[in-house]
Amino acid sequence: MAQLPLIELKSVSFQYDYTQVLTNISLKVEQGDFLALLGPNGSGKSTLLKLILGLMKSTSGQIELFGQPANTFKHREWIGYVSQKSNSFNSGFPATVKEVVASGLTKKIGLFKRHLASQNSKVIQALRDVGMDGFADRNIGELSGGQQQRVFIARALVAEPKLLILDEPTVGIDHENVQSFYDMLASLNEDHQMTMILVTHDVDTVSNRISHVACLNQTIHFHGFKNDYDSLSADQLNAWYGHVVRKIHHTKEEKTQ
């Protein structure tokens, strides 16, 4: 059976009030891809993710998830989502790390059914995968930003998603932790064959982990293998983004580190 792309966008546009946010976006994400979605602030990256996640509806065009139209797609639990830190969660919330991670199973368990004791081991396993199993009984608000973000990854992982979408997950995390955070993502991608879409500004840090790059500024200017992206000229990028962009260069040695 030919592999269906996990995500396929066909000429998708999105308008908010009277502002055109996204124009004619076509994009395919295949099984096992590690796609970095790059673009300046206000380029529509978060909006694009929200369209894929079903949090917003496109003005025109089609979005298919796992071969099904997004608006009738029933298996949202196949898609894990980690939002920008502090975006939507209240840090004074009285919940333990374990409770937060278990909440990632909600859709998978289904309405009117309760958590089972057997799911507890999945929660612990997910926490182990992100190196946070020692914190299971702590309140989420007591953890540092980087630790919280790992817990949110565990919340996404516990439902065993086929695709993980991360929206600038390292904003507010200090530099040393960013590096190990990406190591963890890379191992999920390689060891668990988990497809990833990562919106990021840390192009430098992440560039030796990703397989594909998409450059977005209202429309997709480039989508392809990471190596092809590396051979683009800085002038080209500047033309797309409208301002000077730092070009990333990594030597072979760095990549194999």
Place this chain on the structure above:
Amino acid sequence: MISSILHYEFLQNAFLSGIIIGIIAPLLGVFIVVRRLSLIADALSHVTLAGIAGSLYLSQTFTGLALLNPLYLGIVASVSGSVLIERLRRLYKHYEELAIPIIMSGGIGISAIFISLAKGFSTDLFSYLFGSVSAVSRQDLFIVVAIAVLVLAFIYLFYKELFVLSFDDEYAKASGLPAKWIHLLFMIITALVIAASMRIVGILLVSSLMTLPVAASIRIAKGFKQAILYAIVFGEAAVIAGLVSAFYLDLAPGGTIVVISILILLVVIIGKKISMSVRA
């Protein structure tokens, strides 16, 4: 006290209703507080007042309605208010909190009209405003029991969805949960709890029973389930001690319950400060 409870039906009604409300109000209150909806509970209680005042006016004016239990119209007003608030919140996407003063002033305004039509305050109305130990009827108790069954069933069935929705609204929607429906149900259930609680604590103080025990519990709780447990323990303690003192001192129980809740809150805040400085 115990022998009085065994002797007098009105005391049984008040204490049984109080004990039930001491569970369901803080239980729902935990979700209300963490979702930052405390003020909505306040607005809804004022809408409930409009229903109560309207009902009291109707039973004064039409002899056929003299025996109508004001709780029914109170429930209708409260539930309609909760649906209206949701409508308004969606209409004013960028000014969600605007729904609260609109609904609250609407509720008080309509109440004021009915109260003046009914020729001012009656003792009946006073007992609805500040609660009462003596005015709880058997029928009121049955309504409270029925509402409690609905509330407990709702929380039991939707606990995990309510948790996700409260913790991270956007994540809940992204994971494909029917967030809009669960939220609407939640608002209706809140309206029901407010209607049930007002007989004991009074309309003006209903929201305090949903927020004060929770304010104390989230200071010390580890995890969400513990927050719920402590909130119920604090709420129950305040209701029972409040009813007993209201009975002996001949005070409105709304007042005593709220003052005791605030004392519990103070003890928890100070106790936590002390235990932290001892550890440090």
